[in-house]
Amino acid sequence: MSFDLSDLLRDWPYEPGQLQVRKITGSDGREKLQLRLDMGVLQMEMNGRPDGREPHGVETELEHQTERAEQTGADFELSEDEVGELQAEGVQYYHRYLALFQLGDWQGVIRDTKRNLDMFTFVAKYAADDESAWSVQQFRPYVMMMNTRAKANLAIEKDDVDAAIKLVEKGIAAIGKFVKDHNRDGEADASEIKSLGEWLTELRKLKPMTPVEKLNRELERAVEDEKYERAAELRDALKALQKKS
Template structure:
Protein backbone atom coordinates (compact mmCIF):
# COMPACT_ATOMS: atom_id res chain seq x y z
CA UNK A 1 0.00 0.00 0.00
CA UNK A 2 1.38 3.40 -0.99
CA UNK A 3 0.97 6.55 1.10
CA UNK A 4 1.61 8.80 -1.92
CA UNK A 5 -1.53 10.90 -2.68
CA UNK A 6 -0.47 11.94 -6.19
CA UNK A 7 -2.85 9.47 -7.83
CA UNK A 8 -5.75 10.99 -5.90
CA UNK A 9 -4.87 14.44 -7.25
CA UNK A 10 -4.15 13.46 -10.85
CA UNK A 11 -6.64 15.08 -13.19
CA UNK A 12 -8.06 17.24 -10.41
CA UNK A 13 -6.42 20.64 -10.74
CA UNK A 14 -6.36 23.18 -7.94
CA UNK A 15 -8.17 26.44 -8.76
CA UNK A 16 -6.89 29.23 -6.48
CA UNK A 17 -9.77 31.60 -7.23
CA UNK A 18 -12.63 29.21 -6.50
CA UNK A 19 -13.70 26.36 -4.24
CA UNK A 20 -12.95 23.02 -5.87
CA UNK A 21 -14.94 20.25 -4.24
CA UNK A 22 -16.41 16.86 -5.02
CA UNK A 23 -18.15 13.97 -3.31
CA UNK A 24 -16.92 10.38 -3.24
CA UNK A 25 -17.89 7.10 -1.63
CA UNK A 26 -15.45 6.19 1.11
CA UNK A 27 -14.05 2.77 1.90
CA UNK A 28 -16.70 2.54 4.63
CA UNK A 29 -19.42 2.90 1.99
CA UNK A 30 -20.47 6.35 3.20
CA UNK A 31 -20.47 9.58 1.23
CA UNK A 32 -17.48 11.90 1.77
CA UNK A 33 -16.79 15.40 0.55
CA UNK A 34 -13.34 16.41 -0.64
CA UNK A 35 -11.89 19.93 -0.89
CA UNK A 36 -8.94 20.45 -3.25
CA UNK A 37 -6.10 22.50 -1.78
CA UNK A 38 -2.92 23.74 -3.40
CA UNK A 39 -0.82 21.03 -1.72
CA UNK A 40 -3.36 18.25 -1.39
CA UNK A 41 -6.92 17.54 -0.35
CA UNK A 42 -9.18 17.68 2.70
CA UNK A 43 -11.61 14.80 3.11
CA UNK A 44 -14.63 15.18 5.38
CA UNK A 45 -17.54 13.06 6.50
CA UNK A 46 -20.96 14.35 5.42
CA UNK A 47 -22.57 13.63 8.81
CA UNK A 48 -21.37 14.54 12.29
CA UNK A 49 -18.01 16.15 12.81
CA UNK A 50 -16.24 16.58 9.47
CA UNK A 51 -13.25 14.57 10.72
CA UNK A 52 -15.52 11.70 11.77
CA UNK A 53 -14.51 11.84 15.44
CA UNK A 54 -16.67 11.76 18.51
CA UNK A 55 -15.74 13.71 21.64
CA UNK A 56 -16.23 11.71 24.83
CA UNK A 57 -19.26 10.04 23.28
CA UNK A 58 -20.74 13.31 21.98
CA UNK A 59 -21.05 14.26 18.31
CA UNK A 60 -18.85 17.31 18.75
CA UNK A 61 -17.19 19.63 21.27
CA UNK A 62 -20.19 21.92 20.96
CA UNK A 63 -22.64 19.11 21.76
CA UNK A 64 -20.48 18.06 24.71
CA UNK A 65 -20.33 21.57 26.18
CA UNK A 66 -24.05 22.09 25.64
CA UNK A 67 -24.71 18.86 27.52
CA UNK A 68 -22.36 19.91 30.32
CA UNK A 69 -24.01 23.32 30.51
CA UNK A 70 -27.47 21.77 30.88
CA UNK A 71 -26.22 19.44 33.62
CA UNK A 72 -24.44 22.31 35.39
CA UNK A 73 -27.51 24.54 35.30
CA UNK A 74 -29.73 21.74 36.58
CA UNK A 75 -27.35 21.11 39.49
CA UNK A 76 -26.77 24.83 40.20
CA UNK A 77 -30.02 26.68 39.47
CA UNK A 78 -28.96 29.69 41.54
CA UNK A 79 -25.20 29.27 41.29
CA UNK A 80 -22.36 30.42 39.07
CA UNK A 81 -23.22 30.05 35.34
CA UNK A 82 -21.42 27.57 33.13
CA UNK A 83 -18.28 29.20 31.74
CA UNK A 84 -15.93 28.34 28.88
CA UNK A 85 -12.22 28.89 29.42
CA UNK A 86 -9.82 29.95 26.68
CA UNK A 87 -8.71 26.35 26.07
CA UNK A 88 -12.35 25.31 25.67
CA UNK A 89 -12.83 28.10 23.15
CA UNK A 90 -9.71 27.01 21.25
CA UNK A 91 -11.15 23.50 20.85
CA UNK A 92 -14.48 24.93 19.72
CA UNK A 93 -12.74 27.23 17.25
CA UNK A 94 -10.79 24.41 15.62
CA UNK A 95 -14.00 22.46 15.33
CA UNK A 96 -15.84 25.44 13.84
CA UNK A 97 -13.21 25.72 11.10
CA UNK A 98 -13.91 22.11 10.11
CA UNK A 99 -17.59 22.93 9.62
CA UNK A 100 -16.65 26.04 7.63
CA UNK A 101 -14.56 23.99 5.21
CA UNK A 102 -17.42 21.57 4.78
CA UNK A 103 -20.18 24.09 4.25
CA UNK A 104 -18.28 26.01 1.57
CA UNK A 105 -17.95 22.67 -0.24
CA UNK A 106 -21.68 22.05 0.11
CA UNK A 107 -22.36 25.54 -1.25
CA UNK A 108 -20.14 24.97 -4.27
CA UNK A 109 -21.74 21.56 -4.87
CA UNK A 110 -25.24 23.12 -4.60
CA UNK A 111 -26.07 20.91 -1.64
CA UNK A 112 -28.00 23.77 -0.13
CA UNK A 113 -29.78 21.87 2.63
CA UNK A 114 -26.46 20.60 3.99
CA UNK A 115 -24.90 24.06 3.69
CA UNK A 116 -27.83 25.49 5.65
CA UNK A 117 -27.40 22.78 8.29
CA UNK A 118 -23.71 23.51 8.83
CA UNK A 119 -24.01 27.29 8.76
CA UNK A 120 -26.83 27.08 11.28
CA UNK A 121 -24.60 24.88 13.41
CA UNK A 122 -21.82 27.49 13.42
CA UNK A 123 -24.32 30.22 14.26
CA UNK A 124 -25.35 28.09 17.25
CA UNK A 125 -21.66 27.84 18.14
CA UNK A 126 -21.23 31.62 18.09
CA UNK A 127 -24.35 32.06 20.24
CA UNK A 128 -23.14 29.49 22.78
CA UNK A 129 -19.71 31.08 23.08
CA UNK A 130 -21.28 34.54 23.32
CA UNK A 131 -23.40 33.34 26.24
CA UNK A 132 -20.83 31.26 28.09
CA UNK A 133 -17.25 32.35 27.33
CA UNK A 134 -15.47 33.66 30.41
CA UNK A 135 -13.55 36.35 28.51
CA UNK A 136 -14.86 38.96 26.09
CA UNK A 137 -11.87 38.50 23.79
CA UNK A 138 -12.95 34.89 23.17
CA UNK A 139 -16.52 35.98 22.46
CA UNK A 140 -15.41 38.54 19.88
CA UNK A 141 -13.03 36.13 18.18
CA UNK A 142 -16.02 33.95 17.31
CA UNK A 143 -18.69 36.59 16.87
CA UNK A 144 -16.81 38.60 14.24
CA UNK A 145 -17.85 35.96 11.71
CA UNK A 146 -21.56 36.16 12.53
CA UNK A 147 -22.51 38.47 9.61
CA UNK A 148 -20.73 36.31 7.03
CA UNK A 149 -22.19 33.03 8.28
CA UNK A 150 -25.63 34.65 8.55
CA UNK A 151 -25.37 35.70 4.92
CA UNK A 152 -24.24 32.23 3.80
CA UNK A 153 -27.02 30.58 5.78
CA UNK A 154 -29.55 32.92 4.20
CA UNK A 155 -28.24 32.14 0.72
CA UNK A 156 -28.41 28.40 1.40
CA UNK A 157 -32.01 28.66 2.60
CA UNK A 158 -33.31 31.13 0.01
CA UNK A 159 -31.56 29.88 -3.15
CA UNK A 160 -33.62 26.66 -3.55
CA UNK A 161 -36.77 28.68 -2.90
CA UNK A 162 -35.78 31.06 -5.70
CA UNK A 163 -35.15 28.11 -7.99
CA UNK A 164 -38.71 26.92 -7.26
CA UNK A 165 -40.09 30.44 -7.96
CA UNK A 166 -41.25 30.68 -4.35
CA UNK A 167 -40.48 34.38 -4.27
CA UNK A 168 -42.32 35.35 -1.09
CA UNK A 169 -40.83 32.49 0.92
CA UNK A 170 -37.37 33.43 -0.38
CA UNK A 171 -37.90 37.07 0.58
CA UNK A 172 -39.00 35.93 4.03
CA UNK A 173 -35.73 34.01 4.43
CA UNK A 174 -33.73 37.02 3.23
CA UNK A 175 -35.58 39.30 5.65
CA UNK A 176 -34.59 36.97 8.49
CA UNK A 177 -30.96 37.21 7.35
CA UNK A 178 -31.12 40.99 7.14
CA UNK A 179 -32.50 41.14 10.69
CA UNK A 180 -29.70 38.85 11.83
CA UNK A 181 -26.96 41.10 10.44
CA UNK A 182 -28.69 44.24 11.73
CA UNK A 183 -28.89 42.64 15.16
CA UNK A 184 -25.15 42.04 15.03
CA UNK A 185 -24.54 45.72 14.26
CA UNK A 186 -26.89 46.78 17.05
CA UNK A 187 -25.19 44.44 19.52
CA UNK A 188 -21.92 46.31 18.94
CA UNK A 189 -23.41 49.79 18.51
CA UNK A 190 -22.31 49.91 14.86
CA UNK A 191 -25.60 50.69 13.09
CA UNK A 192 -23.96 53.58 11.24
CA UNK A 193 -21.76 51.02 9.44
CA UNK A 194 -24.72 49.33 7.73
CA UNK A 195 -23.94 50.77 4.28
CA UNK A 196 -20.38 49.42 4.50
CA UNK A 197 -21.35 45.98 5.77
CA UNK A 198 -20.95 43.88 2.63
CA UNK A 199 -23.15 41.06 3.87
CA UNK A 200 -26.03 43.43 4.62
CA UNK A 201 -25.68 45.27 1.31
CA UNK A 202 -25.67 41.94 -0.55
CA UNK A 203 -28.83 40.68 1.15
CA UNK A 204 -30.72 43.96 0.67
CA UNK A 205 -29.85 44.09 -3.03
CA UNK A 206 -30.89 40.47 -3.47
CA UNK A 207 -34.19 41.22 -1.79
CA UNK A 208 -34.82 44.13 -4.17
CA UNK A 209 -34.11 41.90 -7.16
CA UNK A 210 -36.67 39.35 -5.99
CA UNK A 211 -39.20 42.04 -5.13
CA UNK A 212 -38.99 43.30 -8.71
CA UNK A 213 -39.88 39.79 -9.91
CA UNK A 214 -43.02 39.85 -7.77
CA UNK A 215 -43.94 43.46 -8.61
CA UNK A 216 -41.90 44.56 -11.65
CA UNK A 217 -43.70 47.90 -11.89
CA UNK A 218 -43.17 48.88 -8.25
CA UNK A 219 -41.13 51.97 -7.47
CA UNK A 220 -37.71 51.43 -5.92
CA UNK A 221 -37.87 53.95 -3.11
CA UNK A 222 -34.36 53.16 -1.91
CA UNK A 223 -32.66 53.22 -5.28
CA UNK A 224 -30.87 56.49 -4.62
CA UNK A 225 -29.43 55.09 -1.37
CA UNK A 226 -27.94 51.96 -2.95
CA UNK A 227 -24.21 52.04 -2.07
CA UNK A 228 -23.39 49.64 -4.91
CA UNK A 229 -25.09 51.87 -7.48
CA UNK A 230 -23.22 54.86 -6.08
CA UNK A 231 -19.90 53.00 -6.24
CA UNK A 232 -20.54 52.04 -9.86
CA UNK A 233 -21.24 55.64 -10.73
CA UNK A 234 -18.09 56.77 -8.90
CA UNK A 235 -16.07 54.08 -10.69
CA UNK A 236 -17.33 55.16 -14.12
CA UNK A 237 -16.45 58.75 -13.31
CA UNK A 238 -12.96 57.81 -12.08
CA UNK A 239 -12.26 55.86 -15.27
CA UNK A 240 -13.61 58.69 -17.43
CA UNK A 241 -11.30 61.15 -15.62
CA UNK A 242 -8.37 58.69 -15.87
CA UNK A 243 -7.99 58.47 -12.07
CA UNK A 244 -6.88 54.86 -12.29
CA UNK A 245 -5.62 54.49 -8.72
CA UNK A 246 -8.99 55.69 -7.42
CA UNK A 247 -10.71 53.40 -9.90
CA UNK A 248 -8.79 50.38 -8.62
CA UNK A 249 -9.78 51.16 -5.03
CA UNK A 250 -13.41 51.66 -6.03
CA UNK A 251 -13.38 48.38 -7.96
CA UNK A 252 -12.07 46.54 -4.89
CA UNK A 253 -14.72 48.12 -2.70
CA UNK A 254 -17.42 47.27 -5.24
CA UNK A 255 -16.30 43.65 -5.35
CA UNK A 256 -16.33 43.50 -1.54
CA UNK A 257 -19.93 44.70 -1.41
CA UNK A 258 -21.18 42.56 -4.29
CA UNK A 259 -19.32 39.40 -3.23
CA UNK A 260 -18.64 39.65 0.50
CA UNK A 261 -15.61 37.53 1.43
CA UNK A 262 -15.20 35.73 4.73
CA UNK A 263 -13.47 37.85 7.36
CA UNK A 264 -9.71 37.64 7.49
CA UNK A 265 -8.30 35.85 10.48
CA UNK A 266 -6.10 33.03 11.63
CA UNK A 267 -8.20 29.92 11.60
CA UNK A 268 -11.43 31.50 12.79
CA UNK A 269 -14.68 29.51 12.55
CA UNK A 270 -16.29 31.28 9.60
Protein backbone atom coordinates (compact mmCIF):
# COMPACT_ATOMS: atom_id res chain seq x y z
CA MET A 1 0.00 0.00 0.00
CA SER A 2 1.36 3.40 -1.00
CA PHE A 3 1.22 6.28 1.48
CA ASP A 4 1.75 8.85 -1.29
CA LEU A 5 -1.17 11.33 -1.49
CA SER A 6 -0.13 12.85 -4.82
CA ASP A 7 -2.92 11.24 -6.86
CA LEU A 8 -5.59 12.28 -4.34
CA LEU A 9 -4.35 15.88 -4.28
CA ARG A 10 -4.03 16.01 -8.07
CA ASP A 11 -7.64 14.86 -8.51
CA TRP A 12 -8.85 17.52 -6.07
CA PRO A 13 -6.79 20.64 -6.86
CA TYR A 14 -6.58 23.41 -4.28
CA GLU A 15 -8.30 26.68 -5.22
CA PRO A 16 -6.97 29.72 -3.29
CA GLY A 17 -9.67 31.73 -1.54
CA GLN A 18 -12.21 28.90 -1.75
CA LEU A 19 -13.42 26.76 1.16
CA GLN A 20 -13.40 23.32 -0.44
CA VAL A 21 -15.32 20.64 1.43
CA ARG A 22 -16.70 17.23 0.55
CA LYS A 23 -18.24 14.19 2.21
CA ILE A 24 -16.74 10.76 1.60
CA THR A 25 -17.39 7.24 2.86
CA GLY A 26 -14.41 5.90 4.79
CA SER A 27 -12.99 2.38 4.66
CA ASP A 28 -14.89 1.73 7.90
CA GLY A 29 -18.17 2.49 6.11
CA ARG A 30 -18.76 5.72 8.03
CA GLU A 31 -19.34 9.10 6.42
CA LYS A 32 -16.49 11.58 6.87
CA LEU A 33 -15.69 15.19 6.01
CA GLN A 34 -12.68 16.30 4.00
CA LEU A 35 -11.40 19.87 3.90
CA ARG A 36 -8.94 20.77 1.12
CA LEU A 37 -5.98 22.84 2.31
CA ASP A 38 -3.09 24.33 0.37
CA MET A 39 -0.70 21.65 1.67
CA GLY A 40 -3.05 18.68 1.73
CA VAL A 41 -6.38 17.40 3.04
CA LEU A 42 -7.87 17.50 6.54
CA GLN A 43 -10.22 14.58 7.25
CA MET A 44 -12.74 14.64 10.09
CA GLU A 45 -15.33 12.33 11.57
CA MET A 46 -18.93 13.47 11.11
CA ASN A 47 -19.87 12.67 14.71
CA GLY A 48 -18.08 12.71 18.05
CA ARG A 49 -14.66 14.28 18.30
CA PRO A 50 -13.54 15.28 14.78
CA ASP A 51 -10.19 13.44 14.98
CA GLY A 52 -11.94 10.23 16.07
CA ARG A 53 -9.96 9.93 19.31
CA GLU A 54 -11.51 9.25 22.71
CA PRO A 55 -9.27 10.87 25.33
CA HIS A 56 -9.35 9.20 28.74
CA GLY A 57 -11.84 6.64 27.42
CA VAL A 58 -14.66 9.14 26.86
CA GLU A 59 -15.82 10.98 23.75
CA THR A 60 -14.13 14.32 24.40
CA GLU A 61 -11.70 16.15 26.67
CA LEU A 62 -14.62 18.36 27.72
CA GLU A 63 -16.59 15.33 28.87
CA HIS A 64 -13.56 14.08 30.82
CA GLN A 65 -13.02 17.42 32.57
CA THR A 66 -16.75 17.75 33.29
CA GLU A 67 -16.70 14.36 35.02
CA ARG A 68 -13.64 15.45 37.05
CA ALA A 69 -15.41 18.65 38.09
CA GLU A 70 -18.46 16.70 39.26
CA GLN A 71 -16.31 14.28 41.25
CA THR A 72 -14.05 16.95 42.80
CA GLY A 73 -16.70 19.48 43.73
CA ALA A 74 -16.07 23.07 44.79
CA ASP A 75 -12.27 22.71 44.82
CA PHE A 76 -12.03 21.82 41.12
CA GLU A 77 -9.85 24.09 39.00
CA LEU A 78 -8.48 23.84 35.47
CA SER A 79 -4.74 24.20 35.00
CA GLU A 80 -3.32 26.27 32.16
CA ASP A 81 -2.41 23.08 30.28
CA GLU A 82 -5.93 21.68 30.70
CA VAL A 83 -7.43 24.89 29.33
CA GLY A 84 -5.02 24.53 26.41
CA GLU A 85 -6.24 20.96 25.78
CA LEU A 86 -9.86 22.11 25.78
CA GLN A 87 -9.04 24.98 23.44
CA ALA A 88 -7.18 22.67 21.02
CA GLU A 89 -10.18 20.34 21.00
CA GLY A 90 -12.43 23.33 20.34
CA VAL A 91 -10.36 24.19 17.24
CA GLN A 92 -11.21 20.75 15.84
CA TYR A 93 -14.91 21.47 16.22
CA TYR A 94 -14.33 24.91 14.67
CA HIS A 95 -12.89 23.32 11.52
CA ARG A 96 -15.79 20.89 11.34
CA TYR A 97 -18.58 23.42 11.78
CA LEU A 98 -17.00 25.64 9.12
CA ALA A 99 -17.01 22.67 6.75
CA LEU A 100 -20.59 21.77 7.68
CA PHE A 101 -21.66 25.40 7.16
CA GLN A 102 -20.21 25.30 3.66
CA LEU A 103 -22.27 22.17 2.96
CA GLY A 104 -25.44 23.69 4.41
CA ASP A 105 -25.64 21.12 7.22
CA TRP A 106 -27.28 23.55 9.64
CA GLN A 107 -28.09 20.95 12.30
CA GLY A 108 -24.44 19.92 12.39
CA VAL A 109 -23.31 23.54 12.72
CA ILE A 110 -25.79 24.12 15.55
CA ARG A 111 -24.54 20.99 17.34
CA ASP A 112 -20.84 21.86 17.08
CA THR A 113 -21.16 25.57 17.85
CA LYS A 114 -23.29 24.79 20.91
CA ARG A 115 -20.65 22.31 22.02
CA ASN A 116 -17.94 24.99 21.84
CA LEU A 117 -20.16 27.53 23.61
CA ASP A 118 -20.65 24.98 26.40
CA MET A 119 -16.86 24.57 26.57
CA PHE A 120 -16.39 28.34 26.88
CA THR A 121 -18.86 28.41 29.78
CA PHE A 122 -17.10 25.51 31.49
CA VAL A 123 -13.66 27.14 31.18
CA ALA A 124 -15.00 30.50 32.37
CA LYS A 125 -16.34 28.78 35.49
CA TYR A 126 -13.29 26.70 36.39
CA ALA A 127 -10.23 28.48 34.94
CA ALA A 128 -7.62 29.47 37.50
CA ASP A 129 -7.62 33.12 36.41
CA ASP A 130 -9.39 35.61 34.15
CA GLU A 131 -6.63 35.51 31.54
CA SER A 132 -7.06 31.75 31.05
CA ALA A 133 -10.83 32.15 30.87
CA TRP A 134 -10.58 34.91 28.28
CA SER A 135 -8.25 32.80 26.12
CA VAL A 136 -11.38 30.92 25.02
CA GLN A 137 -14.16 33.38 25.88
CA GLN A 138 -12.76 35.87 23.37
CA PHE A 139 -14.13 33.65 20.60
CA ARG A 140 -17.68 33.54 21.97
CA PRO A 141 -19.10 36.36 19.77
CA TYR A 142 -17.94 34.61 16.60
CA VAL A 143 -19.31 31.21 17.64
CA MET A 144 -22.60 32.83 18.71
CA MET A 145 -22.80 34.44 15.28
CA MET A 146 -22.27 31.12 13.49
CA ASN A 147 -24.82 29.41 15.74
CA THR A 148 -27.33 32.17 14.95
CA ARG A 149 -26.68 31.95 11.21
CA ALA A 150 -27.22 28.19 11.22
CA LYS A 151 -30.49 28.45 13.17
CA ALA A 152 -31.77 31.23 10.91
CA ASN A 153 -30.80 29.34 7.74
CA LEU A 154 -32.69 26.32 9.05
CA ALA A 155 -35.77 28.52 9.50
CA ILE A 156 -35.37 29.93 5.98
CA GLU A 157 -35.26 26.40 4.55
CA LYS A 158 -38.66 25.89 6.19
CA ASP A 159 -39.91 29.11 4.50
CA ASP A 160 -40.22 30.83 7.87
CA VAL A 161 -38.54 34.19 7.28
CA ASP A 162 -40.26 35.69 10.34
CA ALA A 163 -38.62 33.09 12.58
CA ALA A 164 -35.25 33.70 10.91
CA ILE A 165 -35.53 37.44 11.54
CA LYS A 166 -36.38 36.88 15.20
CA LEU A 167 -33.43 34.49 15.61
CA VAL A 168 -31.01 37.00 14.10
CA GLU A 169 -32.39 39.81 16.27
CA LYS A 170 -31.99 37.57 19.32
CA GLY A 171 -28.42 36.69 18.30
CA ILE A 172 -27.46 40.34 17.86
CA ALA A 173 -28.88 41.18 21.29
CA ALA A 174 -27.04 38.26 22.95
CA ILE A 175 -23.69 39.18 21.39
CA GLY A 176 -24.23 42.82 22.32
CA LYS A 177 -24.90 41.84 25.93
CA PHE A 178 -21.75 39.71 26.06
CA VAL A 179 -19.62 42.55 24.67
CA LYS A 180 -21.12 45.02 27.15
CA ASP A 181 -20.81 42.67 30.14
CA HIS A 182 -17.15 42.02 29.39
CA ASN A 183 -16.29 45.61 28.48
CA ARG A 184 -14.84 44.44 25.18
CA ASP A 185 -15.73 47.15 22.68
CA GLY A 186 -13.02 46.44 20.10
CA GLU A 187 -13.55 46.03 16.38
CA ALA A 188 -13.28 42.23 16.56
CA ASP A 189 -16.27 42.04 18.87
CA ALA A 190 -18.33 44.57 16.90
CA SER A 191 -17.75 42.80 13.57
CA GLU A 192 -20.09 39.92 14.42
CA ILE A 193 -22.90 42.34 15.28
CA LYS A 194 -22.26 44.27 12.07
CA SER A 195 -22.27 41.08 9.99
CA LEU A 196 -25.55 39.86 11.46
CA GLY A 197 -27.04 43.35 11.17
CA GLU A 198 -26.29 43.48 7.44
CA TRP A 199 -27.85 40.04 6.98
CA LEU A 200 -30.88 41.12 9.01
CA THR A 201 -31.44 44.00 6.59
CA GLU A 202 -31.45 41.54 3.69
CA LEU A 203 -33.79 39.16 5.49
CA ARG A 204 -36.30 41.92 6.17
CA LYS A 205 -36.45 42.56 2.43
CA LEU A 206 -37.53 38.95 1.93
CA LYS A 207 -40.43 39.29 4.36
CA PRO A 208 -43.75 39.83 2.53
CA MET A 209 -45.21 43.26 3.31
CA THR A 210 -48.63 43.56 4.91
CA PRO A 211 -51.31 45.58 3.06
CA VAL A 212 -50.70 48.48 5.47
CA GLU A 213 -46.94 48.36 4.85
CA LYS A 214 -47.50 48.33 1.09
CA LEU A 215 -49.77 51.37 1.26
CA ASN A 216 -47.30 53.20 3.51
CA ARG A 217 -44.48 52.46 1.07
CA GLU A 218 -46.59 53.71 -1.86
CA LEU A 219 -47.58 56.80 0.14
CA GLU A 220 -43.93 57.65 0.81
CA ARG A 221 -43.15 57.42 -2.89
CA ALA A 222 -46.15 59.55 -3.82
CA VAL A 223 -45.04 62.30 -1.42
CA GLU A 224 -41.45 62.11 -2.68
CA ASP A 225 -42.71 62.46 -6.27
CA GLU A 226 -45.04 65.34 -5.23
CA LYS A 227 -48.10 63.40 -6.39
CA TYR A 228 -50.31 64.94 -3.73
CA GLU A 229 -53.68 63.80 -5.08
CA ARG A 230 -52.43 60.21 -5.15
CA ALA A 231 -51.02 60.68 -1.64
CA ALA A 232 -54.43 61.85 -0.38
CA GLU A 233 -56.10 58.78 -1.92
CA LEU A 234 -53.55 56.52 -0.24
CA ARG A 235 -54.10 58.18 3.15
CA ASP A 236 -57.83 57.55 2.82
CA ALA A 237 -57.17 53.94 1.86
CA LEU A 238 -54.88 53.54 4.87
CA LYS A 239 -57.48 54.95 7.25
CA ALA A 240 -60.13 52.62 5.86
CA LEU A 241 -57.83 49.60 6.14
CA GLN A 242 -56.79 50.46 9.69
CA LYS A 243 -60.44 50.80 10.75
CA LYS A 244 -61.14 47.29 9.45
CA SER A 245 -58.22 45.86 11.37
